Amino acid sequence: MEYEAPLFFHVMDYAGQADRDVIDMVSGNPDWGSPPSLADGLHEYADLGGRDFQYPPSHGLRELREEIATRRNVDVERVIVTNGGGEANYLAMAGALETRSGSEFVLTDPVYPYYPGKTRMLGATPRFVATAPDGTLDPADVRKTASDETAAIVINSPNNPTGAVYDEETMSELVSIAEAYDALLISDEVYDHFDFSGTFTSALTVDSDSYVVTNSFSKTLAITGFRVGYAILPDDQDMIERARGRHMLVNVAGPRPSQYAVLHALRNVDPEYHERTRKLLYDRVRTFTDALDAAGAQYTEPKGSFYVMARFDGFPGTLENVERLIDDAGVAGMPGRGFGESREDWFRFALVTPRVEEAAERLAEYF
Numbered sequence: 112m113e114y115e116a117p118l119f120f121h122v123m124d125y126a127g128q129a130d131r132d133v134i135d136m137v138s139g140n141p142d143w144g145s146p147p148s149l150a151d152g153l154h155e156y157a158d159l160g161g162r163d164f165q166y167p168p169s170h171g172l173r174e175l176r177e178e179i180a181t182r183r184n185v186d187v188e189r190v191i192v193t194n195g196g197g198e199a200n201y202l203a204m205a206g207a208l209e210t211r212s213g214s215e216f217v218l219t220d221p222v223y224p225y226y227p228g229k230t231r232m233l234g235a236t237p238r239f240v241a242t243a244p245d246g247t248l249d250p251a252d253v254r255k256t257a258s259d260e261t262a263a264i265v266i267n268s269p270n271n272p273t274g275a276v277y278d279e280e281t282m283s284e285l286v287s288i289a290e291a292y293d294a295l296l297i298s299d300e301v302y303d304h305f306d307f308s309g310t311f312t313s314a315l316t317v318d319s320d321s322y323v324v325t326n327s328f329s330k331t332l333a334i335t336g337f338r339v340g341y342a343i344l345p346d347d348q349d350m351i352e353r354a355r356g357r358h359m360l361v362n363v364a365g366p367r368p369s370q371y372a373v374l375h376a377l378r379n380v381d382p383e384y385h386e387r388t389r390k391l392l393y394d395r396v397r398t399f400t401d402a403l404d405a406a407g408a409q410y411t412e413p414k415g416s417f418y419v420m421a422r423f424d425g426f427p428g429t430l431e432n433v434e435r436l437i438d439d440a441g442v443a444g445m446p447g448r449g450f451g452e453s454r455e456d457w458f459r460f461a462l463v464t465p466r467v468e469e470a471a472e473r474l475a476e477y478f
């Protein structure tokens with residue numbers, strides 16, 4: 112499978128060059144705006160100058176790490192601030208290979224494409240476990256695929272691209288499978304604020320030293336360009352030191368203005384902001400899936416995140432048809448093959464545009 116980036120950029124380019132109006136449902140860039148406290152923090156930072164414009168501590172501003180630790184109820188030593196959830200996943204996967212005896216990663220299919228990309232980059236082998244048609248993951252299938260060769264099981268809930276949300280029982284089963292094989296569960300929770308089902312459970316609720324939780328402010332605060340995420344590592348000094356060392360050797364440190372602004376936003380954000388965003392996305396899901404019903408499409412009903420996978424009879428989600436949809440319907444989505452073998456016939460649509468209703472109408476009309 113290719114990395115998401117080239118395919119993603121290809122579709123974006125194609126849509127950009129179309130000689131008609133195209134609604135972008137390709138990228139994962141939030142369109143709903145950040146809380147005002149974020150810009151306030153950035154303005155405040157701009158006036159500091161001097162020492163505050165220099166390197167921050169490599170593993171993150173102390174106060175930001177403390178704020179995260181308090182919110183997640185973990186020891187601050189376990190928190191490392193990273194360049195987005197992307198780096199947090201990389202550190203966790205690299206750390207698993209270094210500290211576990213296996214060299215395989217158990218991944219789901221459909222999958223967020225950066226996981227197989229990172230797996231190959233790190234010289235490891237992916238082992239895919241198919242999810243159910245509704246995107247849920249049966250831990251029994253993971254148990255069958257896991258072995259002594261497993262370094263980590265990498266999961267994502269709420270899920271990109273299916274919108275599945277793993278419940279408490281699933282999470283605790285996944286942790287216990289990781290424990291049984293002396294592997295790590297890497298639980299990517301970057302969409303944790305976008306759970307419509309009320310069933311989202313963080314791996315942090317399970318008492319174990321066999322998981323890393325990764326998260327990010329990219330989507331939570333609509334700041335994919337700021338590059339601030341974090342990992343919560345096991346209470347294991349060796350793993351903590353390895354993650355800090357790798358992070359420092361690759362980055363020196365993360366961006367200080369972004370960390371400062373995120374800290375200010377966390378301390379001052381109105382909780383209503385998250386409620387409003389969740390409601391907005393939930394309404395978009397409803398609007399979009401109603402139109403898919405009208406178009407006679409099959410789709411995975413998202414329980415969280417902001418993506419919808421859909422399949423249209425006689426019109427598989429190939430790159431060719433993605434381009435046709437751009438030209439003929441004015442809607443840009445992603446081809447299913449970007450997300451694994453099981454959904455090659457499907458399209459993935461990101462509901463990160465205020466024009467979801469219009470896109471839905473265009474699709475309903477086209478099919």
Ligand SMILES: Cc1ncc(COP(=O)(O)O)c(C=O)c1O
Pocket residue numbers: 139194195196197198223267271299301326327328329330335339340
């Ligand atoms: C499942 C998942 N994990 C991680 C990321 C990376 O996010 P970040 O911008 O925080 O690196 C994304 C971005 O789309 C994602 O969908």
